[in-house]
Amino acid sequence: MIWNRQAECMPTGERQTLQLGRLRAAVKRTYDAVPFYRKRFGEAKIKPEDIKSLDDIRRIPFITKTELREGYPFNMFAVPMQNIVEVHTSSGTTGKPVVTGYTRNDIDLWSEVMARALSMAGATEKSIIQNCYGYGLFTGGLGVHYGAHRIGSTVVPISAGNTKRQIDIMLDFQTTIIACTPSYALYLAEVAEEQGIDLKKLSLKAGCFGAEMWTEQIRTEIEKRFHILALNIYGLTEIIGPGVAHECPEKCGLHIFEDHFYPEIISPDTLELLPEGENGELVLTTLTREGIPMLRFRTRDITALHHEPCACGRSLVRMERITGRSDDMLKIRGVIVFPYQIEKALFEMKGIEPHYQIIVTREHHLDEIEVQVEMSKKLFSDEIRKIEELRRKIEKNIEEAIGLRAKVLLVEPKSLPRSEGKAKRVVDKRQL
Amino acid sequence: MKVKQISVFLENRKGRLYEVLNVLATEKINIRALSIADTADFGILRLIVPDPDAAKKALEKGGFTVKENNVIAIEVPDRPGGLAFVLKALQDADINVEYLYAFVAKSQKGAIVVIRTENNDGALKALKHGEVKVLTPEELYSL
Numbered sequence: 001m002i003w004n005r006q007a008e009c010m011p012t013g014e015r016q017t018l019q020l021g022r023l024r025a026a027v028k029r030t031y032d033a034v035p036f037y038r039k040r041f042g043e044a045k046i047k048p049e050d051i052k053s054l055d056d057i058r059r060i061p062f063i064t065k066t067e068l069r070e071g072y073p074f075n076m077f078a079v080p081m082q083n084i085v086e087v088h089t090s091s092g093t094t095g096k097p098v099v100t101g102y103t104r105n106d107i108d109l110w111s112e113v114m115a116r117a118l119s120m121a122g123a124t125e126k127s128i129i130q131n132c133y134g135y136g137l138f139t140g141g142l143g144v145h146y147g148a149h150r151i152g153s154t155v156v157p158i159s160a161g162n163t164k165r166q167i168d169i170m171l172d173f174q175t176t177i178i179a180c181t182p183s184y185a186l187y188l189a190e191v192a193e194e195q196g197i198d199l200k201k202l203s204l205k206a207g208c209f210g211a212e213m214w215t216e217q218i219r220t221e222i223e224k225r226f227h228i229l230a231l232n233i234y235g236l237t238e239i240i241g242p243g244v245a246h247e248c249p250e251k252c253g254l255h256i257f258e259d260h261f262y263p264e265i266i267s268p269d270t271l272e273l274l275p276e277g278e279n280g281e282l283v284l285t286t287l288t289r290e291g292i293p294m295l296r297f298r299t300r301d302i303t304a305l306h307h308e309p310c311a312c313g314r315s316l317v318r319m320e321r322i323t324g325r326s327d328d329m330l331k332i333r334g335v336i337v338f339p340y341q342i343e344k345a346l347f348e349m350k351g352i353e354p355h356y357q358i359i360v361t362r363e364h365h366l367d368e369i370e371v372q373v374e375m376s377k378k379l380f381s382d383e384i385r386k387i388e389e390l391r392r393k394i395e396k397n398i399e400e401a402i403g404l405r406a407k408v409l410l411v412e413p414k415s416l417p418r419s420e421g422k423a424k425r426v427v428d429k430r431q432l
Numbered sequence: 433m434k435v436k437q438i439s440v441f442l443e444n445r446k447g448r449l450y451e452v453l454n455v456l457a458t459e460k461i462n463i464r465a466l467s468i469a470d471t472a473d474f475g476i477l478r479l480i481v482p483d484p485d486a487a488k489k490a491l492e493k494g495g496f497t498v499k500e501n502n503v504i505a506i507e508v509p510d511r512p513g514g515l516a517f518v519l520k521a522l523q524d525a526d527i528n529v530e531y532l533y534a535f536v537a538k539s540q541k542g543a544i545v546v547i548r549t550e551n552n553d554g555a556l557k558a559l560k561h562g563e564v565k566v567l568t569p570e571e572l573y574s575l
C-alpha cells in the first residue's frame with residue numbers, strides 16, 4: 001500500500017529538482033531566521049546564494065547534538081513562539097535534552113510521513129493500531145498517532161507499559177498493527193505465552209518496530225512468535241521524530257522520505273562524503289521543516305544508502321538497518337572497528353552470555369584490544385585445554401569479523417558492569 | 433567406581449580462592465582433595481568433597497561457575513614405580529590422561545591419585561584389568 005504514489009514513486013530527476021528548490025529555500029529561511037547558522041555560514045565564508053546545486057550542500061558546515069544543546073531550549077527555532085504549536089524533547093540521557101518545535105505545517109508534514117510509514121505496514125482506514133510508544137515529550141507516541149489519524153485508522157493510544165492490559169486489549173479490540181520497540185514486542189510475547197495465550201489467535205498482521213537498534217535475528221524471532229510482518233521504522237527527535245524512514249514489505253532497507261529529509265553518508269573520521277553503498281554516518285537535512293530546520297545534522301547513526309529501484313515501486317532511497325553509532329566507533333591500529341562487529345562475532349557462538357566489555361590499550365605505541373567475556377556454565381569445563389580451545393575460537397571469530405587480533409579474557413560470571421540503560425561496552429584506556 | 437569432582441572457574445584475581453574456600457567453610461563442607469590448574473589469566477579449582485551436590489549449590493549461590501564431572505580415584509602403592517605401574521595399564525589400553533593429582537591420607541598406606549581421562553569407562557576397565565585398587569566414593573570420603 002503506497003500512501004502518496006506521486007511523492008514516493010517520483011522519477012529521480014524530478015525529485016532532485018524538487019529537492020534542490022526546497023533546499024535553497026530552506027537554507028535561505030534558516031540563514032535569515034537563526035543567528036547560529038548565520039554565524040556558521042560566515043565562518044565557512046558562504047552565503048545562501050552559494051547553494052546552487054544539490055552537490056553544493058557539502059559546503060554547509062555540519063551541526064551536531066552539542067550545538068543543539070547549547071541552543072537549549074528555543075534558540076534554534078526559526079519562527080516566533082506564537083507559531084509553534086507543539087514541542088517535544090529527546091530523552092536527555094546523555095545531557096540536556098534537545099527541544100524540537102513544530103509549526104502547524106510541521107505537524108502536517110509529520111502526519112504525512114507517518115501515514116506513508118504506517119501504510120508500508122499495511123495500515124488502512126480499517127486498521128486498529130495499538131500504539132505502545134510512550135505519549136508525552138517523547139516523539140514516538142504522538143508521531144504514530146498523527147500518522148494513524150491521517151490514514152483514518154483506529155488508533156489505540158495505550159502508550160507504554162502495563163503489559164497485561166496491552167495483551168487484553170490486543171485480544172479484545174482485535175488489534176491489527178502494533179507499534180512499539182522490538183524488545184518490548186518480545187517481552188509482550190513472553191508474557192502472553194506465560195498466560196497461555198496462543199499468539200497465532202491474535203488478529204495482528206504487522207508491526208512497526210523501532211526507537212532502538214535491533215537485528216535480523218530479532219526480526220525473525222518476532223515474526224515467528226507473532227506470525228506477523230515485522231518492519232523497521234527510523235526517526236529522531238532532532239529531525240522530526242519517527243517517520244524519517246520506514247521499511248516496505250520487501251524488507252530491503254528503509255525508504256527515506258527524501259523529498260523532506262535529504263540524506264548523505266559521510267566518513268565519521270574524515271567527514272568526507274562516501275560513495276553509494278558504503279557504510280558511514282548518516283547526515284540529514286530537513287528540506288521543509290519550519291519550526292526548527294536542520295542543515296546537515298550528524299545523526300551519529302551508521303548505515304549505508306542504496307539508490308537502485310525497489311521491487312515495491314518506490315523510487316525513494318533506501319538506508320540499511322542501523323548497525324552502530326559513530327560515537328562508539330574505535331580506531332585501532334588505523335582500522336575502524338565498531339563494537340557491534342565484535343558483539344555479532346560473540347553471539348554467533350552458542351552459550352555466550354550477552355555481557356562483554358571491550359578494553360582498548362596502547363602499549364609500546366601499539367593498540368591492543370582485549371575483549372572480556374563472562375564464563376558461563378555452558379562454556380565451562382574442568383579441562384584447561386577445552387577452555388583454551390574455546391578462547392581461541394572466540395578470538396578467531398572476532399579476528400574474522402574485524403580483521404584484527406583481539407585478546408579474549410574469560411572472566412567470572414556477573415563480574416562485568418551491568419546497566420539499566422545503555423550498557424558501557426567500551427573502555428578506551430589510550431591517551432590519544 | 434567413578435567419583436564426583438566439582439570444578440570452579442577462577443579469575444586470576446586477588447582473594448578469589450579465599451572466597452571459594454570461605455563459602456565451603458560457611459557451609460561446613462570439608463575438602464578431601466584439591467588441585468588448581470592455572471594459566472596466565474584464569475584457573476580451575478578442582479575439589480573432591482563428601483557432598484558434591486551441596487558444595488555445588490552453595491558455590492553457585494555465591495556466584496561461581498561450577499561444573500560437576502566424574503573422575504577416578506585409585507590407591508597407589510607407596511614405593512618407586514607405583515604410579516608408573518598404574519599409568520602403564522592406561523597406556524596399554526590407549527587411554528589418554530587429561531590430568532591427575534595425588535594426595536596422601538593418614539589412614540592409608542599408599543597414596544591416593546585422582547585421574548581424569550577422556551574415557552572413564554575404558555579407564556576403569558583397564559585399571560581393573562591391571563589390578564589397580566579403585567576407590568569407591570564411600571572409601572574416598574571416609575579417609
